Amino acid sequence: MSAREAILSALRASRTEVVAAPAHPAPVKQGDPVVRFMESVKAVGGQAYRVADDAALAAGMAGLPVWSAQRRASLVPGIDGTVDLEAVADPHELADLDVAAIPGEVAVAENGAVWVKGESLGPHRAVFVIPEHLVLVVRAADVVNDMQEAYGRITLPRPGYGLFISGPSKTADIEQSLVIGAHGARSCAVFVVG
Amino acid sequence: MAKVGLFVPCYVDQFFPRVGLATLRVLRSLGLDVEYPRDQTCCGQPMYNTGCSQEARPLAERFVRLFSGYEAVVAPSASCVAMVKLQYPELIGDTPEVRALAGRTFDLSEYLVDVVKVTRVDGEFRKKVGLHRSCHGVRELRESRSSERMDAPFDKTRQLISQLRGIELVELERADECCGFGGTFAVTEEAVSCMMGRDRIADHVRAGAEVIAGYDMSCLMHLDGLARRDGTKLPIVHVAEMLEKARLSR
Amino acid sequence: MIHHHPEKAKLFVLDDERAHWHDKALWFMRVKRDRAAATVPEWEQLRTAAEGIKLHTLSRLADYLEEFERKATANGIQVHWARDGEEHNRIVHGILEKRGVKKMVKSKSMLTEECHLNPYLEARGIEVVDTDLGERIVQLAGEPPSHIVMPAIHRKKEEIGELFHEKLGTPKGLSDPTLLTERAREHLREKFLQAEAGLTGVNFGIAETGGFVVVTNEGNADMGTTLPPVHIASMGIEKVIPRLADLGVFLRLLARSATGQPVSSYTTHFHAPLPGGELHLVIVDNGRTEMLSEAHRRKALCCIRCGACLNTCPVYRRSGGYSYSYLIPGPIGSVLGPHRDLAGHASLPFASSLCGSCTDVCPVKVDLHHQLLALRQEAGEEKLLPFGKRMGMKLASFVMARPALFRAGGKVARWVLRVAPGLARVGPGAVWLRGRELPEPPAESFADLYDREMNGKPEVKP
Incomplete structure (x- = not known):
């Protein structure tokens, strides 16, 4: 018998009475989601900026110190970088990438998380974790209250890949001292447009 | 048959008779018909918590025989009550008799608040008091909301004693951390048990308590034993003793 | 033991x-x-829902595992099954061997600890680098994790500084967490760039979509799965949940319970291999089906390792x-x-x-x-x-079943403690007395006081 059959038949042999799946609780909405989202981003170690439109976004990005670095990659329409990701054959070549700007699809007020779908990462998934700094761009209309609401919006079209990013990379593994910039981005700026 | 069966746990009977007496007086002051079945001994918790079901079972069975006739069973000890309420069905079978007794057995504070519906306490206790919330009262009997839970706060014991004139209830840093008694745990894991108890005492001392109050003498016995060994002047008092001279009304 | x-x-x-x-x-x-x-008003309802989802899943686990496998396979994930730790290790090694992998980076997985994967692979000439900072610290020290979320919580920063001085060449005496972390970043960045495969655990497998979620704060799982072309994920059978939407419940609870964060920094959903790469998922039993077969043990399998x-x-x-x-x-x-x-x-x-x-x-x-x-x-x-404990409880039970014996025995014991308190030190009270005093033994028991009280006689002070 294969391991697969052995495991499945052992599970079926236990004849457990089926327990009904519960309903999810309805979350209480707490305040204006965009305001709350911006607060949450700061609380998780990021920076949050609200801009009125795409022109203001471009200006805001230009004023961001990390966006003046040499090697910049942008996946945000209308924002130009200096590194052409399509021309990069191997993600290892991104090791010296200074900063990446990536569009988010959903933003979550309760925890500052931004859902980034695989398609938004361009040809190399590593682009969100390998650069020194990260800039995320979301639309105000895409800010939801909580994770339960967020999953109502998320789709996973093929190739299915995507993630929530909440602030910069961090660790507290040495005496619980919070250190920003463990393996991934050392800073995470989030622009809310609209 | 009397209305209330007074359940005085074995170690209270032997070492803290004043607490049993105070409980009796509090109940009688409410006009309740109280009786103490003399043949009671131990509920079986020490055996059960040690893994000796076989040794606990006969004690649980005789407890059910002795107390089944009462309308309510009341004890000045949350832990022993929790044994009857929550563990007896598992230990000796979930029969209607056992289940009914489990539903009618109460720790003093919850009996006063939930059953007698005492709302007013007219009395005096002029001291700074640290309330030790014993684990089985908090997390088995739900006499207060545990600090882990996020639903609406409540505290039945505090509700009663906070009304005493002159009392000042101090705020502890760790509201309901275990004192480390834990029955035979106090001996099996002696080192950790003592450290836990000393840490609780230190919390009360830092908060400015002059006395530690509680509803479970086993925890208080452990804390008192540590305080006296270390020369810390921090006497213990049971809630029943605090309420003994007060006038309770609905 | x-x-x-x-x-x-x-x-x-x-x-x-x-x-x-x-x-x-x-x-x-x-x-x-x-x-x-x-900060979450519906916290207790979320706990109840999370428990319910887990119990529901466990009650239909075979169905959900099959659905998960079917959809994962359709997504291009290669699914493997392992009865025990040994089989799991063999499968992982087989994948690595076939591709000639000599260097693998790993993010935190208690399951691989349970299977003792690291020594298995190291014995076969494969370098395994734990990339979670805490895990790397204990790996360098040659210790197992002392906590499931904060593996090096038992070590002081000075000790970690000493370890890094010895193993990673930091200046002697350096103990600043920021500087030590910076050195670890540099050291592990090199390992990530050299790795030919990355292994992760699995926080949640989603039956509905045939994908899985891995959660980290450091981004180590992400570095380890976006650079090397081969990703292996090890998952216990109990990690499956029915629907994508169920993650909304679990992720609101997980990080808050674990570290007090509203969510972890990276919550990555894997549903397909890297373009041109491979994604393997090893589903492991290792004693879980047995635990599931007994109702009272089943609940322990709901654990989400927070x-x-x-x-x-x-x-x-x-x-x-x-x-x-x-x-x-x-x-x-x-x-x-x-x-x-x-x-x-x-x-x-x-x-x-x-x-x-x-x-x-x-x-x-x-x-x-x-x-x-x-x-x-x-x-x-x-x-x-232990023999003494059992005998003690047998004796106590014998006495407690006989009220007359209990009362007489109690009276004698209290009298002995009053007249010769030192005697307590030779009996079962010895351990108690090591750090504590015994209560002052009263002359009368409650039963004595009760009689007097009910007969209207005044109480005699002991």
Whole structure:
């Protein structure tokens, strides 16, 4: 018998009475989601900026110190970088990438998380974790209250890949001292447009 | 048959008779018909918590025989009550008799608040008091909301004693951390048990308590034993003793 | 193994300063968890829902695993099944060998600890680098993790500085966490860039979509799965949940319970390999089906490994991860270890005051302290209790079943304690008396006072 059959038949042999799946609780909405989202981003170690439109976004990005670095990659329409990701054959070549700007699809007020779908990462998934700094761009209309609401919006079209990013990379593994910039981005700026 | 069966746990009977007496007086002051079945001994918790079901079972069975006739069973000890309420069905079978007794057995504070519906306490206790919330009262009997839970706060014991004139209830840093008694745990894991108890005492001392109050003498016995060994002047008092001279009304 | 925990715990407590440091560090996590949980008004309903989803899934686990496998395969994930740790290790090694992998990076997975994967691969010439900072620290020190979320919580920063000086060449005396972390980043960045494969654990497998989720704060799982072309994920069978939307419930609970964060920094959903790469998923049983077959043990498999029960446990905080004989310490480990091998971990069900804090803090409502109590009964039935304890309880039960004997015995004992208090030191009170006083024995028992009270006679002061 294969391991697969052995495991499945052992599970079926236990004849457990089926327990009904519960309903999810309805979350209480707490305040204006965009305001709350911006607060949450700061609380998780990021920076949050609200801009009125795409022109203001471009200006805001230009004023961001990390966006003046040499090697910049942008996946945000209308924002130009200096590194052409399509021309990069191997993600290892991104090791010296200074900063990446990536569009988010959903933003979550309760925890500052931004859902980034695989398609938004361009040809190399590593682009969100390998650069020194990260800039995320979301639309105000895409800010939801909580994770339960967020999953109502998320789709996973093929190739299915995507993630929530909440602030910069961090660790507290040495005496619980919070250190920003463990393996991934050392800073995470989030622009809310609209 | 009397209305209330007074359940005085074995170690209270032997070492803290004043607490049993105070409980009796509090109940009688409410006009309740109280009786103490003399043949009671131990509920079986020490055996059960040690893994000796076989040794606990006969004690649980005789407890059910002795107390089944009462309308309510009341004890000045949350832990022993929790044994009857929550563990007896598992230990000796979930029969209607056992289940009914489990539903009618109460720790003093919850009996006063939930059953007698005492709302007013007219009395005096002029001291700074640290309330030790014993684990089985908090997390088995739900006499207060545990600090882990996020639903609406409540505290039945505090509700009663906070009304005493002159009392000042101090705020502890760790509201309901275990004192480390834990029955035979106090001996099996002696080192950790003592450290836990000393840490609780230190919390009360830092908060400015002059006395530690509680509803479970086993925890208080452990804390008192540590305080006296270390020369810390921090006497213990049971809630029943605090309420003994007060006038309770609905 | 009967005396294992108390003996180790005693040594831990002996270093009072360190034991208090450890207690405070973990209590701080508990405080952070409380603050984070308090921001969610529906916290208790979420716990109930999370428990319900887990119990539902476990009750139909074979169906959900099949659905998961079917959809994962359609997504291009290669699914493998392993009955036990040995088979899991063999599968992982087979994948690596076929591709000639000599260097692998790994993110945190308690399952691979359980399977002892690292020594297995190292013995076969493969370099395995743990990339979570805490895990890397204990790996460099040659130790197992002492906590499931914060593996190096038992080490002071000066000790980590010393270790890094020795292993990673940091200046002697350097103990600043930021600078040490910076050095680890540099060191591990190199490892990530050299790795030919990355292995991760799995936080949640989603039956509905055939994908899985891995959660980290450091981004180490992401570095390890976006650079090398081969990704292997190891998943216990109990990690499957039915629907994508269920993640909304679990992710609101997980990080808040674990570290007091509203969510972890990276919550990555894998549903397909890297373009041109391979994604393998190894589904592991290793004793879980057996645990599932018994209703009272099943609930322990709801655990989502947040570590909150460790942080809140007054015994874990004061005895440290290494006092537990099972690789997962604290309340959940004291349940899981003995469920697997009670005789081998006989002291663990007793390494608890049964305070119940673990049960109340658990985001999926595992009834941990009641499971510990049930395990104690099993230990009793299997004659695993120390002789003295069993005899003591037999004697106590004998006396307590005879009220006249109890009353007479009590009277004699109290009299002895009054006239010759020193005698307590030779009896069973000796251990009690090591650090505590006994209560002052009164002349009369409550039964005596009761008679007088009811007969209207005044009380005699003892």
